[in-house]
Amino acid sequence: MVRYNAREVEPKWQRAWEEAGLFRARRDPARSKYYVLEMFPYPSGRIHMGHVRNYTMGDLIARYKRARGFNVLHPMGWDAFGLPAENAAMAQGIDPRVWTYRNIADMRAQMKLLGLSLDWSRELATCDPEYYACQQALFLDFLDRGLVYRKASVVNWDPVDMTVLANEQVIDGKGWRSGAPVERRELTQWFFRISDYAEELLAALDDLPGWPEKVRLMQRNWIGRSRGLQFAFATRGAPAGFETLEVYTTRPDTLMGASFAAISPDHPLARALEAADPRIAAFCAECRRIGTSEEALETAEKKGIDTGIRVVHPLDPDWELPVWIANFILMDYGTGAIFGCPAHDQRDLDFARKYGLPVRAVFTPPGGADRVGAEAFVPPRTETVFYLRPVSGEPRAMTGDAAVEEAIALAESGGWGRGVVKYRLRDWGISRQRFWGCPIPVVHCDSCGIVPERRENLPVLLPEDATFDRPGNALDWHPSWKHCPCPACGRPARRETDTMDTFVDSSWYYARFTAPRAGTPTVAEEVAYWMNVDQYIGGVEHAILHLLYSRFFARAMIATGHLPGKCAEPFTALFTQGMVTHETYATTDSAGRVRWHSPEEVVRGENGVTLRDGTPVTVGPSVKMSKSKKNVVDPADIVDQYGADTARWFVMSDSPPDRDVEWTAAGADAAWRHLQRVWRLAEEARDAGPGVPGEAPELARAVHRAIAEVTEAIEGFAFNKAIAALHSLTNAVAKSRAPGPDRVAAMKVMAQLMQPMTPHLAEEVWHLLGGEGFVTDAPWPEADPALLAAETITLPVQINGKRRAEISVAPDADRAAIEAAVLADPAVRKWLDGGQPKKLIVVPGRIVNVVV
RNA sequence: GCCCGGGUGGCGAAAUGGUAGACGCAGCGGAUUCAAAAUCCGCCGCCGCGAGGCGUGUCGGUUCAAGUCCGACCCCGGGCACCA
Numbered sequence: 017m018v019r020y021n022a023r024e025v026e027p028k029w030q031r032a033w034e035e036a037g038l039f040r041a042r043r044d045p046a047r048s049k050y051y052v053l054e055m056f057p058y059p060s061g062r063i064h065m066g067h068v069r070n071y072t073m074g075d076l077i078a079r080y081k082r083a084r085g086f087n088v089l090h091p092m093g094w095d096a097f098g099l100p101a102e103n104a105a106m107a108q109g110i111d112p113r114v115w116t117y118r119n120i121a122d123m124r125a126q127m128k129l130l131g132l133s134l135d136w137s138r139e140l141a142t143c144d145p146e147y148y149a150c151q152q153a154l155f156l157d158f159l160d161r162g163l164v165y166r167k168a169s170v171v172n173w174d175p176v177d178m179t180v181l182a183n184e185q186v187i188d189g190k191g192w193r194s195g196a197p198v199e200r201r202e203l204t205q206w207f208f209r210i211s212d213y214a215e216e217l218l219a220a221l222d223d224l225p226g227w228p229e230k231v232r233l234m235q236r237n238w239i240g241r242s243r244g245l246q247f248a249f250a251t252r253g254a255p256a257g258f259e260t261l262e263v264y265t266t267r268p269d270t271l272m273g274a275s276f277a278a279i280s281p282d283h284p285l286a287r288a289l290e291a292a293d294p295r296i297a298a299f300c301a302e303c304r305r306i307g308t309s310e311e312a313l314e315t316a317e318k319k320g321i322d323t324g325i326r327v328v329h330p331l332d333p334d335w336e337l338p339v340w341i342a343n344f345i346l347m348d349y350g351t352g353a354i355f356g357c358p359a360h361d362q363r364d365l366d367f368a369r370k371y372g373l374p375v376r377a378v379f380t381p382p383g384g385a386d387r388v389g390a391e392a393f394v395p396p397r398t399e400t401v402f403y404l405r406p407v408s409g410e411p412r413a414m415t416g417d418a419a420v421e422e423a424i425a426l427a428e429s430g431g432w433g434r435g436v437v438k439y440r441l442r443d444w445g446i447s448r449q450r451f452w453g454c455p456i457p458v459v460h461c462d463s464c465g466i467v468p469e470r471r472e473n474l475p476v477l478l479p480e481d482a483t484f485d486r487p488g489n490a491l492d493w494h495p496s497w498k499h500c501p502c503p504a505c506g507r508p509a510r511r512e513t514d515t516m517d518t519f520v521d522s523s524w525y526y527a528r529f530t531a532p533r534a535g536t537p538t539v540a541e542e543v544a545y546w547m548n549v550d551q552y553i554g555g556v557e558h559a560i561l562h563l564l565y566s567r568f569f570a571r572a573m574i575a576t577g578h579l580p581g582k583c584a585e586p587f588t589a590l591f592t593q594g595m596v597t598h599e600t601y602a603t604t605d606s607a608g609r610v611r612w613h614s615p616e617e618v619v620r621g622e623n624g625v626t627l628r629d630g631t632p633v634t635v636g637p638s639v640k641m642s643k644s645k646k647n648v649v650d651p652a653d654i655v656d657q658y659g660a661d662t663a664r665w666f667v668m669s670d671s672p673p674d675r676d677v678e679w680t681a682a683g684a685d686a687a688w689r690h691l692q693r694v695w696r697l698a699e700e701a702r703d704a705g706p707g708v709p710g711e712a713p714e715l716a717r718a719v720h721r722a723i724a725e726v727t728e729a730i731e732g733f734a735f736n737k738a739i740a741a742l743h744s745l746t747n748a749v750a751k752s753r754a755p756g757p758d759r760v761a762a763m764k765v766m767a768q769l770m771q772p773m774t775p776h777l778a779e780e781v782w783h784l785l786g787g788e789g790f791v792t793d794a795p796w797p798e799a800d801p802a803l804l805a806a807e808t809i810t811l812p813v814q815i816n817g818k819r820r821a822e823i824s825v826a827p828d829a830d831r832a833a834i835e836a837a838v839l840a841d842p843a844v845r846k847w848l849d850g851g852q853p854k855k856l857i858v859v860p861g862r863i864v865n866v867v868v
Numbered sequence: 869g870c871c872c873g874g875g876u877g878g879c880g881a882a883a884u885g886g887u888a889g890a891c892g893c894a895g896c897g898g899a900u901u902c903a904a905a906a907u908c909c910g911c912c913g914c915c916g917c918g919a920g921g922c923g924u925g926u927c928g929g930u931u932c933a934a935g936u937c938c939g940a941c942c943c944c945g946g947g948c949a950c951c952a
Contacts, residue, residue, distance in 0.1 A: 237872080314870060447950095448950065519949095817931095862886050
């Protein structure tokens with residue numbers, strides 16, 4: 017008997033598949049296509065278990081659909097622009113281009129060892145000029161179509177390094193390199209008008225049955241459609257030009273509980289007051305140190321300052337409210353100004369208690385008291401409550417929704433306000449003050465202003481000789497790159513040195529894969545045939561930004577003629593895989609900063625968990641594997657030791673695909689042993705003699721049950737259950753003494769069913785047992801329904817809901833027969849103790865419950 | 869803070885409102901072996917000698933029947949617009 021040798025077998029079949037060109041996708045209008053895509057990786061240089069899991073899932077689907085007769089497109093590429101390349105450039109003096117392409121070569125080599133059914137001829141990297149030239153053309157088309165504009169927006173500014181920081185680079189409000197407190201600074205930046213599509217992006221979510229409900233819900237909440245009242249307060253004591261203060265509220269029904277107005281520190285009125293009042297200037301400056309992320313703003317201590325300005329309540333000219341500047345009001349949402357009703361908003365209540373502002377209930381639970389404690393009363397708007405102080409009329413009970421509409425109607429009829437729909441979704445800021453990204457193809461000319469680069473001058477290439485010896489944007493520092501003639505007047509002008517957000521790169525790569533070498537972003541026949549992506553697979557961490565941006569981008573590409581109308585939703589079905597997690601290991605350096613350590617740096621000994629030099633390590637919880645926390649495991653070791661099939665089998669077997677899996681070495685050995693067992697059974701089947709013919713039907717039933725279960729599991733993305741079914745089939749074959757040919761037939765089906773998961777072993781088994789051609793090319797087996805039915809079934813019998821007995825009946829036994837069998841059962845008689853059942857519930861094929 | 873998930877044996881998990889723990893890992897016992905590895909067979913939620921009782925994060929509810937449905941809470945994870 018020959019031991020299965022993955023090291024020899026795997027490269028052999030990989031070569032054979034490649035020589036046969038099995039995975040080369042060709043447009044063929046006569047055949048149904050199936051486009052399966054996994055979110056392409058950032059080329060960090062090493063693949064990790066998360067990649068293995070992600071690509072094995074996609075490969076499983078691709079191979080299964082192939083066996084089902086589809087013309088499959090399964091491409092791979094690289095999300096190759098981004099910060100890490102610049103960090104490497106600064107830390108190690110390596111050119112980002114060199115670093116990135118070296119990483120791509122390394123990762124491609126590691127990935128090829130996995131035996132994925134990818135069409136490598138379509139490979140692309142977003143940093144290829146071939147790719148970003150097309151992206152620049154798209155940008156110019158979007159610009160022509162009015163989908164792009166410039167406006168001022170805030171960034172994290174490191175005042176020591178004189179550079180813009182990513183949110184990730186801000187740690188506890190300080191720059192990661194300089195340690196200096198970060199400031200908010202305003203820059204003029206480029207934006208895509210995604211908010212123009214807010215309503216459409218929201219409405220279309222209802223028509224995406226192939227997407228997980230949780231992702232659609234997250235996107236709905238992110239877009240955040242709200243209907244509310246917009247109105248202007250008349251001000252008293254405000255500087256000239258601020259005679260009114262425009263506010264937006266989703267709860268105009270609480271107007272009679274208003275106790276203050278609040279504006280953002282970035283509100284024009286705040287800025288005007290800042291100039292004159294050092295106290296206000298100091299407060300606003302403090303607010304600007306919080307950072308730009310919503311999380312930072314929301315979790316910061318709520319603070320405010322009274323401006324001394326008053327506004328007049330719209331329903332009572334004698335009622336004045338103070339105007340505060342508050343650090344939790346966002347300039348980006350609504351009008352950047354609100355009125356606060358502390359009784360019915362927890363944040364407003366905390367604020368009012370802190371600064372001694374009045375708290376007055378507008379409504380109470382039916383029969384509740386007119387008093388507000390430590391918690392604001394915020395019932396769902398659909399709930400009926402008792403309005404003590406409605407905006408008009410007598411106190412009465414109504415729903416929040418009704419009261420809101422009443423308040424809007426009142427404002428509209430009184431002419432002092434109007435009902436408006438607003439969205440939380442903001443326009444997409446794409447400017448990045450970074451080198452390693454797609455240059456924005458515009459030119460700043462002193463005479464002509466902002467001028468798009470001429471299309472014949474595309475691509476605007478990144479320079480090859482940038483230096484990274486100081487922080488900031490190397491494009492900006494470059495001595496000559498930005499100087500160019502104005503495309504309009506020809507006079508000396510300056511290139512835009514901002515590059516595009518890397519989310520732009522990943523917002524259309526799925527379309528580019530249908531014609532990756534074309535001179536235009538897309539080719540009409542190719543997108544017409546291959547789009548949309550039938551199955552998209554990736555991490556749930558992309559549930560909002562990447563997927564929402566891609567949905568917008570597809571619409572923008574339709575508007576500019578790069579995609580047909582059917583592509584508005586480019587991903588027909590989405591599967592969000594769980595993450596691969598691992599414990600984290602941390603130490604603290606002398607400056608008190610946390611240092612993360614990789615699993616290889618850590619030793620477990622008698623002194624507990626330490627570094628090799630004995631430094632104690634804090635073991636953190638198991639979290640998403642990430643480079644930043646260094647809790648990454650290298651799957652190359654497993655592939656090297658056991659082969660790709662073992663790694664593939666293992667990552668599919670342990671957890672449901674949509675749930676997180678904690679990486680553990682324990683299962684790898686078990687997976688390898690199972691594959692060895694399958695190989696042994698194949699050899700035994702080939703060598704088996706006449707055996708016991710009477711066992712053949714039972715083996716056939718096991719085979720067909722496995723076909724049915726594996727097929728159903730794959731269709732339902734329950735790969736762990738498919739593997740469980742294959743384990744059961746393996747046990748059945750091992751136990752069977754059926755004749756050799758029956759066992760050979762069983763093992764050939766086993767090879768077909770395992771092919772999507774462990775393609776190399778499957779080919780080898782198929783070949784050993786005399787299968788024709790590649791098992792990869794064999795059609796998917798069909799289960800025979802006649803072989804799926806059992807001869808008798810066991811029904812559990814409950815007495816008062818507790819299982820007390822079982823009866824054995826024919827699968828088609830009728831109710832009377834089942835009742836008779838139940839009442840005749842000795843265990844049931846014992847529990848009945850001579851009495852009659854009060855009720856007998858029979859669920860055919862399932863269970864019997866006797867109520868006594 | 870806000871939005872979205874998740875929580876079931878020692879571990880990963882399975883279960884159209886209908887036998888909780890399929891399948892696997894670890895463990896235990898046995899066979900084989902000079903011995904070991906590998907392999908094969910068996911046991912394996914907890915308590916109890918047993919009859920039986922208890923068990924799906926916690927508390928409460930609906931139901932003949934709840935891991936599954938409803939309400940409140942606890943813990944863990946993801947996202948929060950410049951990480952990708």
